[in-house]
Structure formats: structure tokens, C-alpha cells
Amino acid sequence: MHVKHLDHLNMSVSNLEESLAWYARVFGFKRVEGGVRNGVAWAIVRAGEAMLCLYEHAGRARPDPMGHNVHGLSHFALRITDREAWVATVEREQLELEWDGEVTWPNSTAWYVLDPTGYEIEVALWQDDTVRFPAAATA
Numbered sequence: 001m002h003v004k005h006l007d008h009l010n011m012s013v014s015n016l017e018e019s020l021a022w023y024a025r026v027f028g029f030k031r032v033e034g035g036v037r038n039g040v041a042w043a044i045v046r047a048g049e050a051m052l053c054l055y056e057h058a059g060r061a062r063p064d065p066m067g068h069n070v071h072g073l074s075h076f077a078l079r080i081t082d083r084e085a086w087v088a089t090v091e092r093e094q095l096e097l098e099w100d101g102e103v104t105w106p107n108s109t110a111w112y113v114l115d116p117t118g119y120e121i122e123v124a125l126w127q128d129d130t131v132r133f134p135a136a137a138t139a
Contacts, residue, residue, distance in 0.1 A: 008052060009053070011052065020054070023115070026093055079125075079126065083109075
């Protein structure tokens with residue numbers, strides 16, 4: 001068996017319509033499916049091969065990206081290929097960048113933003129759009 005890639009991320013949001021609009025504006029996600037199940041509004045959005053399944057739960061507490069005293073998702077990452085388009089989006093949407101702005105990693109550059117519910121999203125730009133790690137790190 002071989003895992004091809006992560007298929008989708010399933011997450012609760014405080015306001016489905018606000019989240020749908022934000023993910024569309026910021027990352028170009030388009031709604032491909034949705035409805036109401038057991039009284040809960042939901043939608044699947046897609047951008048390229050990346051998919052998110054969003055469920056509206058307005059009364060839940062906001063996520064804690066640092067995971068203080070609980071196990072959970074710290075953040076998820078979306079890979080981009082166009083730095084200039086991303087920088088223009090940050091400016092147009094007046095996105096607040098976490099971690100003092102642009103973060104340089106050994107083989108990539110990242111920016112961290114919060115969505116309307118408070119989830120932290122890493123926006124990753126790999127050098128030459130190639131995921132690579134030193135040989136010693138993969139041994």
C-alpha cells in the first residue's frame with residue numbers, strides 16, 4: 001500500500017459562510033459539495049488537489065494553535081508556487097502574519113495566518129517547488 005497524498009482535512013468552523021468566503025478570497029477554494037446533516041451545515045471546498053471539509057459549530061471554543069495542555073492539530077499547511085501573488089493577497093486581504101512575518105526554513109519559506117475560526121495555516125513556498133530534505137534527515 002502507498003499513500004499518494006493527504007486527501008482532505010475535516011474541521012469545524014464557527015461560521016460556515018464566513019469561512020467559505022475567506023477561503024475563497026485568500027486561497028481560491030471553491031465549494032464543490034455541501035448540505036445539512038443531523039442539523040449541521042457543512043461544505044467541501046477544493047483548490048487544486050487540496051480539499052477541506054468544513055462543519056459549522058458556532059458554539060464551540062476557538063482552537064488553540066499552540067496546543068496548550070491538549071493534543072490536537074497545531075496547524076496545517078498549504079503549498080503555493082507564486083510568491084508575488086501570495087504577497088499581493090496578504091496586502092489585499094490585510095492578513096495579519098503570525099511569527100513576525102516571513103519565516104525562512106532550510107528549504108522553504110513560510111507565512112502563518114489565522115482563518116476566521118482561529119485555525120493557524122502555514123503557507124509554504126518550497127525552493128524550486130521541490131520538497132527536499134537532507135539525506136541525513138530521512139535516514
